[in-house]
Amino acid sequence: MAPRDPKDGVEAGGGAADEEADIEAPLLGSYGSSSFLLDPAYEDGGCDDERRRRRLVGSHTQSNTTSQVALVGADVCPIESLDYELIENDVFKQDWRARGRGHILRYVALKWALCFLVGALAAAAGFVANLGVENVAGAKFVVTSDLMLDGKHGTAFAVFLASNFTLTMLAAVLTVYVAPAAAGSGIPEVKAYLNGVDAPNIFSLRTLIVKVVGCIAAASSSLHVGKAGPLVHTGACIASILGQGGSRKYNMTCKWLRYFKNDRDRRDLVTCGSAAGIAAAFRAPVGGVLFALETVSSWWRSALLWRAFFTTAIVAVVLRALIDFCKSGKCGLFGTGGLIMFDVTADYVSYHLVDLPPVVTLGVFGGILGSLYNFLLDKVLRLYNFINEKGKTYKLLLAATVTVCTSCCLFGLPWIASCKPCPTDTQEACPSIGRSGNFKKFQCAMSEYNDLASLFFNTNDDTIRNLYSAGTDDEFQISSILVFFVASYFLGIFSYGLALPSGLFVPVILTGAAYGRLVGMLIGSESTLDHGLFAVLGSAALLGGSMRMTVSVCVIILELTNNLLMLPLVMLVLLISKVVADAFNANVYDLLVRLKGFPHLEGYAEPYMRQLSVSDVVTGPLLTFNGIEKVGHIVHVLKTTGHNGFPVVDEPPFSGSPTLYGLILRYHLLVLLRKKDFIRSCTASNLNASKHFSHDEFAKRGSGKHDCIEDIELCAEELEMFVDLHPFTNTSPYTVLETMSLAKALILFREVGLRHVLVLPKSSEASLSSLVATLGPLLAASGAVIPNKLLSSAIAQITRLVFVFLTSCIVFVFLTSCIFFIAHKHVL
């Protein structure tokens, strides 16, 4: 909701901003994709050469920039857009008509079968990740605990440090050298993909494997990173790989899969995959669907809701079966811990109006802490980007530094906590022996335990469970919780930007739980609520403040704790913390998407867009093809530009007057050129395209794989021949009039999921061929064209307004709660 400066994108990327500054003007350009931002932080080195080359080309074709009408764009980057639009050309229509009942049956069956597979595989991935973490981290904790029990503190530290270091470096080396795209949580990548951004390698098989293995290693290494984000990426990877329609290289494709070779079906499948990821991470099927709907996806249909729901149901069933299998003790250390499902007992469901003030307080400060979290994360990531860009060694060094510091923290801090005598009435062993448990002995005597060590020396999942437990109000000291809260707050921030798979969800939940307990302890006897409930609400507050999700976080938390009766409280906390945090900055995923340089197209129009018309932002020159075009011209245009779509205009003698026939895509042209099915003269051919071409040949290949004009060899004779573009031209492109306001064009672009919009003249007098324009990167153009001074002042004004309003809201809420509080005290 926060208005964002369109220049932010250009400035993002830290040190790289200066380098990019000089190409701001060509940024108006960047056709061929709805992207306009280059990705300075991106790992692929090849991009730079490409970019430099294109820039030269760009400046060449930009000679005619005075013209207001033309294909927008000049600068190209490996990030392409996805084609969600149905390309309704003759070949497609023939194919559509030819689809018999068998084809439709296969298509529908396959759609559901693929969803089933995505669900089952995502569940398996989630299970493997948990199994790995529980066993690896468990073994580490058992060894360390045993050594501490024997009093060998030094050896214990050495083992702890060494194992953490090894695990972190394993994850980092794999990520840096095998699959750089596997770094981070992956949710921004998935979000960008579903918005139409096709970044290279984000869904490759290598990324998938490194993500799973790296995630296990990273989460086991006591770094404050989570599994949820990587699992979302894993789910999306699985979906994308299954949706490739087999591999042409290994001849593994089959006829059955041919209808899936398009970006639309892949998008749907990836949406289901991301839902499955969250479902597998938290065993929250409904939460997974809502997460995909609220946070990740840009387009949504009700049919998709059902399919995503089916996928997450499969995840739930498969996970349940796998856990049942593990209950027999065949999974090593898994049985005791396992997938997060904090069965918090329903002891503390009674709450009344008088509990409102502490809950509101929790929400307000949770919002502030959450936005501060985002702010600090942003700063740290810019610093890390600066270091990471220096080379692979620096990346590894950074990871090593952070893991050593973390280990020192985790091992050092418990020494400052005083030992507590074991409670007598607990069922659990005290001090706890083995992998998990609330009562770690650490340096204490035999009948005592160290509460801070109990928090630090557990996997994140176990710590969260301990903090969420009801009836444990006296188990922790306030100082320990405070230390733990501060430590996990900053460890979470410093662990995220490393070059290894790392989620944000679990650290935030963990920190929030500590925060909630802390507030509960500070309020003390003023509130009747259990501290375990406070921990749950604290998690909600911090999640609301950082991620800014409402419904999905609410449902995920309810599914985690299996307690629906506290729904109103969780909702309240989430709403308050989101409102408070929105006053300060954007949500963490938007921030990451921007930092990564993905050109994310928002679903709403900025106010200034109402004042601009489409004709204000199109820029030249326009490249069109005739209905029957010379091969040489096509090759020249394809070689000298990076455009993805070209209007096809029939001019006399093929029509009475210049007539817009439609839009043809680059990859269709490449197929035509490769086939070399040319005609000798410039006359209308009665070619039956569907006999020469099967629709299969035009199927779009999977993510990142693009054909290249340079690979096609044509002799001089062929270059002089002609090709009839009519059967391959999409005759149903979406169009807008030049007088259309930019805001409305943006809505059209976003709602329908377009990559190209043709801009038409409003007058019938203007020659069509000179006025048809492809409005590619709408956002790009609009962001750069408008006078920046005017815009930024307008935005600043709105920001201030929102700020004033929200601040007054907060003050109002706070005062009301205080009055409530005082009134309550006086009445009782």
Next chain:
Amino acid sequence: MAPRDPKDGVEAGGGAADEEADIEAPLLGSYGSSSFLLDPAYEDGGCDDERRRRRLVGSHTQSNTTSQVALVGADVCPIESLDYELIENDVFKQDWRARGRGHILRYVALKWALCFLVGALAAAAGFVANLGVENVAGAKFVVTSDLMLDGKHGTAFAVFLASNFTLTMLAAVLTVYVAPAAAGSGIPEVKAYLNGVDAPNIFSLRTLIVKVVGCIAAASSSLHVGKAGPLVHTGACIASILGQGGSRKYNMTCKWLRYFKNDRDRRDLVTCGSAAGIAAAFRAPVGGVLFALETVSSWWRSALLWRAFFTTAIVAVVLRALIDFCKSGKCGLFGTGGLIMFDVTADYVSYHLVDLPPVVTLGVFGGILGSLYNFLLDKVLRLYNFINEKGKTYKLLLAATVTVCTSCCLFGLPWIASCKPCPTDTQEACPSIGRSGNFKKFQCAMSEYNDLASLFFNTNDDTIRNLYSAGTDDEFQISSILVFFVASYFLGIFSYGLALPSGLFVPVILTGAAYGRLVGMLIGSESTLDHGLFAVLGSAALLGGSMRMTVSVCVIILELTNNLLMLPLVMLVLLISKVVADAFNANVYDLLVRLKGFPHLEGYAEPYMRQLSVSDVVTGPLLTFNGIEKVGHIVHVLKTTGHNGFPVVDEPPFSGSPTLYGLILRYHLLVLLRKKDFIRSCTASNLNASKHFSHDEFAKRGSGKHDCIEDIELCAEELEMFVDLHPFTNTSPYTVLETMSLAKALILFREVGLRHVLVLPKSSEASLSSLVATLGPLLAASGAVIPNKLLSSAIAQITRLVFVFLTSCIVFVFLTSCIFFIAHKHVL
């Protein structure tokens, strides 16, 4: 998902179909709204005259039907479309620029304040409805029970019958004579409204009051009707009334509300209102949001998700506070029963792979029963429509007949059940004295109870709670459950179509619970699952089979029973029953929308639409205005047509060539005519429109209120003057090329939420003025234009295909379950 015959709409409405058959051709028409279906079942008698008059007009203006390009439409009905598009004319833009920070602040604050109000009022309405039902029905049951206790069986029956009769007739008389739009559940009306259909009176204050009062009376009268549907309608009514922006008639409008006087904000508010309705009915805040998202709304934005969530959170908090208040016993008989929240204890959460076969069986038969329910409901409603159309007396007679039959059933059937001895180990009194309870004595001896009477002689909510209770496997006899299931199945069907507020949700849940128990009993010791759990799953199965919702029903059931651990089972049952039921017919709401004759525009394109282009379906003479138009011509056009939008084309000498300037709306023209701010000669005026007109004057009035051209009196001199339309013309209308395929145009129409699409020529040669066409009722046109034979055969083929596929799925699932089952038996 089931393909539907576009002719179905015309055939719907039972007896009225024949009458409509002769106007099929003009149905191509019906401009001025995206509606094309007349509403034969609609209560408003005035519609017929209007229709007949328009038909004459239609045949007159249709003289030029050979032309393929023109405004589509000829026949008009009181059902208008809503304008969701932003009308970007000069006046709007001026106003937009003039909005200072104060205005924006107010607008945002008001938006949230209105959501708060909607939530609070919907919660209050839900509470009042429950309070009323619990007290009225409670008093009735107490009196009847006391009489039965004294052995006065005859008197008891007389009291029971008389009170039921009185209550039913109260509801029916109110509905028939005060607000006919309050009949039925109201969800179809809300669904249609959110799809863009503005039926008259569905959201008036009268409807609201009758809905609440009638709902209490009807639900208390032991009819098998629910409160959920009426509460959704109530929530939507409240939202719509609050969204009117005050009342101009009573001078109750204020400047603050002026930005709300448009259909977009009203739509958002009504969406929140419908979510609040479900939240209030089931105390299911998340379920409410999902229900609005999945079932009711046609357009959804993520900002709306948050706002709807806020609204339902308010509902939850207010309900909680009201219930807290009632716990002190100040609410009469309310304290013991109250809002549905079946706190089913978490005793039976253990289930394993071996429980799959019974659950799958439950789902399959639930799907069959659900689709059968829809089928029978459809037939009964057609019969009822036939009776109801005969007049108001017939409506009352029908209601009277049904209530008498129901009372006889409820009182008569328990006599066939044998008495059971009271269990000794229960905490509850047996036989139960007073309002509710599991052990009704009825005709039995003192230490015995009648289990069938215990089901019949309770409010629906209490019966559901009894059926859902865990650990009550021996409480009911299989014969009693069977009788109850059959009775409530048919009573539910026969109670719905009466002329009184009646929901479908609760009867289906109740019947499903009985069905689940029945299956549980039949399976017996083969399954380890508790019969209470079977009841919950049975409800899910029948809801899935009838309503075909997945995520929302799942969440609602979980929120009802407060048990998240059975989520995978509920999901599984829902998916199976939905798949099975989809093989047979459409969901119950689609069925009702069609029966009511609302022209609902689906969000997906039918396959045949890919083969048609937009130019194939535009028809009629096109009516355009010049930029500066003679007043007399405008008045003539407005009087002789019912069009809502007119293209404005500048012709020489005002432009070099015919130029499309934009689209002007009927109600803007009416404002202009009323203001009488005309110019004498046909020359461009430098009128500063925003000085003469405030944006407020163009604000669209609330639902059902339309200005009329007949109310405007103009003298002969004025008719000869001119008016400059430019400042009032929307310069950003959405346009498509004539070659655009119908399917893609439909997607544009639906996704962006349009009422008008302008169709442009593809060639620059064709004169613009003769080729610009307004493509209003896209669906309408397409449904009627294509050759029906071809279409219906295609649809039949697809239907068969789907059927074969689903049947094989079912068989496969069934065989698998059987194998599982046998394997399990052999292993153990």
